[in-house]
Amino acid sequence: MAATEQPLRRARTRRAAEAAGPVPAAPRSTVPADPNAVIQLRGVSKIYDHATGAGLKQATFSITPGEFVFLVGQSGSGKSTLMRLLLKELEPSAGSIIVAGRDLGELTRKKVPYYRRNVGVVFQDFKLLPNRTVYDNVAYALQVTGHSRKDIRAKVPDVLRLTGLSTRLHNYPDQLSGGEQQRVSVARAFVNHPPLLLADEPTGNLDPETSIGIMQLLYRINRAGTTVVVATHDSAMVDRMRRRVIELNDGLVVRDEQAGAYTARDENTAEFGALMRGEPAPAPKRMADLGPDELFDDAFRDDGRTTR
Ligand SMILES: Nc1ncnc2c1ncn2[C@@H]1O[C@H](COP(=O)(O)OP(=O)(O)OP(=O)(O)O)[C@@H](O)[C@H]1O
Numbered sequence: 027m028a029a030t031e032q033p034l035r036r037a038r039t040r041r042a043a044e045a046a047g048p049v050p051a052a053p054r055s056t057v058p059a060d061p062n063a064v065i066q067l068r069g070v071s072k073i074y075d076h077a078t079g080a081g082l083k084q085a086t087f088s089i090t091p092g093e094f095v096f097l098v099g100q101s102g103s104g105k106s107t108l109m110r111l112l113l114k115e116l117e118p119s120a121g122s123i124i125v126a127g128r129d130l131g132e133l134t135r136k137k138v139p140y141y142r143r144n145v146g147v148v149f150q151d152f153k154l155l156p157n158r159t160v161y162d163n164v165a166y167a168l169q170v171t172g173h174s175r176k177d178i179r180a181k182v183p184d185v186l187r188l189t190g191l192s193t194r195l196h197n198y199p200d201q202l203s204g205g206e207q208q209r210v211s212v213a214r215a216f217v218n219h220p221p222l223l224l225a226d227e228p229t230g231n232l233d234p235e236t237s238i239g240i241m242q243l244l245y246r247i248n249r250a251g252t253t254v255v256v257a258t259h260d261s262a263m264v265d266r267m268r269r270r271v272i273e274l275n276d277g278l279v280v281r282d283e284q285a286g287a288y289t290a291r292d293e294n295t296a297e298f299g300a301l302m303r304g305e306p307a308p309a310p311k312r313m314a315d316l317g318p319d320e321l322f323d324d325a326f327r328d329d330g331r332t333t334r
């Protein structure tokens with residue numbers, strides 16, 4: 027770039043910003059704190075710049091511990107913006123985000139990595155380390171959070187067994203199918219047993235049947251107590267799952283449908299799978315007929331796929 031171009035560009039950007047008016051300071055929200063929430067957004071807006079407009083506009087809602095929430099909306103509606111705000115990869119232009127009682131705006135830069143240890147993240151494109159094995163990809167998540175070698179040796183095989191990957195420990199990501207790669211990334215997100223798991227389009231690159239397997243994993247993780255927030259385009263899947271749905275449209279929350287009373291009952295994983303496929307639920311088994319795996323309702327049996 028020519029030496030004169032940089033200041034020119036800066037002046038142009040400044041003039042454009044001045045013409046567009048001042049970026050609003052982040053005003054404190056008047057929404058009262060919700061002591062029962064694990065996540066609370068209070069009047070949260072994110073304005074990237076005046077040319078592209080707002081990524082999120084005045085979002086206010088609470089998510090309680092143990093909820094499973096879908097975030098839906100067209101491309102560009104603000105789903106990833108919201109996820110990145112929750113991860114503190116972005117700062118809101120207005121409002122505040124409170125996670126587990128702590129205002130993310132007050133977290134110092136030094137504390138951010140500690141905060142992120144409590145949040146499992148799954149992405150559409152898996153984001154695995156290509157030159158590390160399945161085992162090492164998951165172990166790495168524990169290494170960087172300071173776990174002992176003994177702890178790592180105990181936890182990694184466990185979570186890989188639970189996600190049906192025991193036979194793939196020594197494979198590299200490019201030797202796995204898309205669904206297997208996503209299971210590695212779910213294993214990596216869950217190995218720390220975080221209280222909160224965020225998944226941004228986790229099934230965006232997968233076929234419908236493989237997607238169901240991934241959603242079953244997330245469902246099981248949720249049933250084990252983790253609050254799960256999933257951003258997705260897949261409206262058919264969302265409709266079938268009958269969980270809470272927050273819909274964004276051009277940065278605005280346009281729908282927040284609590285899961286209906288009919289979802290209050292916990293499905294077992296087989297019932298959940300049937301629900302996802304739009305099939306009638308299998309007849310419930312009597313306790314005495316269940317094998318040990320089923321007694322634990324272990325969705326992650328190590329047969330390469332999740333329980334039906
Ligand atoms: N880094 C950025 N700089 C400027 N504008 C951005 C940036 N990231 C997102 N935007 C804008 O913010 C809006 C919301 O984008 P976002 O990525 O949150 O949407 P999304 O709902 O995740 O879309 P998709 O379904 O395609 O992933 C869009 O108009 C987008 O162009």
Ligand SMILES: [Mg+2]
Nearest residue numbers: 105106107226
């Ligand atoms: Mg997105």
